Amino acid sequence: MNAIAFDKASLSVGGRSVLRDVTLAVAEGEFIGVLGANGAGKTTLMRAVLGLLPLSAGTIRIFGLPATRGNAAIGYLPQAKTAAASLRLRGRDVLAASIDGHRWGIPSLTGGKKAEIDRCLALVGAGALAARPMNELSGGERQRLLIAEALIGAPKILLLDEPLANLDPHQQQVVVDLVRELSRSLKLTVLFSAHELNQVIGAVDRILYLGQGEAAIGPVDSVIQPSVLSRLYGAPIDVVRANGHIFVMSGGAVVERDQHHDHAH
């Protein structure tokens, strides 16, 4: 059974069509790099998988069932910098707040929940980080902690929305390697969005490239083609390969670099 299946799905946000008639399937355990310019719809696609966005047409199925809010099979790391990141609160407490966070009542931390937090922290090697205040962690450390949080409750799918934003190249590599390793050892299906193909090229099984309301999914070599990308960018695109890196060029400039800014959505 597919972990994620889109069937002629169309997504719109605030009355604006973002993705049209998208059909794709992601097998269980696959690591998918999600690419596309700013505003191409990477975040929107993940929100739809989470059941946060009504579809304007088609269906999205998660392990055969329609996407619904609060699906315990999905772990999520949102793109927007979490409010907790700037607060002087220890990471462990922030993680604890997410367990059973949808239930009414007073927060409580039973032995079972503590053990679950410890298990997830250990998976990403963040046991010691969790004792420190969130606002004193480096970007890479914070992502490590938030990935641990996404693992709470043992989901089978991880949606990581631009987890490399604002990290230096070394930290980026550490995070990519960590997620790749987790996906192998825990048999997790991963959607990992990124600004630049080269950040994730070593880790992905396939890529999902978004643009102009369309989506192309497949192995790197079949998607990163001038014909496919010209359609997704709506402009003539060249693909230049050098030293194992691939550069997507338009009119002599690397298109991904132009959008290399962090933004909130």
Next chain:
Amino acid sequence: MLTDIFAYDFMQRAFAASGMVAIVAGAVGYFLVLRGQTFAGHALSHIGFAGATGAALLGLSPLGGMLVFIVLAGIGMGALGERLSGRDVGIGIVLALALGFGLLFMKLYPSNAAQVTSLLFGNVLAVSKSVLVSLAGLAALTLAGLAAIGRPLLFASLQPELAEARGVRVRLVGILFLAIVAVAVAQSVQIVGVLLVFALMVGPPATAMLLTTRIGVGIGLSALIALAEAWGGIFIAFHTDWPTSFCITALAAAAYLAVLALRKG
């Protein structure tokens, strides 16, 4: 000296009233600071001023009028959500308008200067038996409300995008919280007045957050600090004959600055 101060009925009532209100303000204020909504709390107190003077104009109880007005405003702010709550300009305009209306109502129904002063700056020494009973009921209501929404409130405050994905009704929780804030503000106005509500609702939680990175400890500490400042303020006021509200605000500021200096030093 201590027996001195408790020899007076009005002093006993002052300690009882300010104690209950301080605990509520400290606990509710912690979440207000966590959510970055302190300005909204400030605006609610100003709206309360219009409510209280408006109620006097209609011949109704000022506390009742204030309560109805602030709670409605709190719910309205929550319902407008991010469109208003995070926007200083919008809140600032509402805040100024509310004070203006308060002034108009006073003009239409000339109340005596002492009444107005006690609304603006509080008058804990004038708490009557019936007001004390009302405050006790409201305090119980506020704490019960906070306990009922505690878990989703904490989650939604720290990580709203993730909370939404996990099925927390973030908007509803935000509305309920501002309704609770509104009740807490109406209580605080009785002690420190419309203009100085910040002293009880923002000073203690901000001080607590400097002292601990643990959330549960922080909430308790915030309530305790508020309690100590309220009682300490009354005690100092009794022996100096300075205004109680001044003593409470001065203690709140001094505590915050002292902790800040200790941490830096």
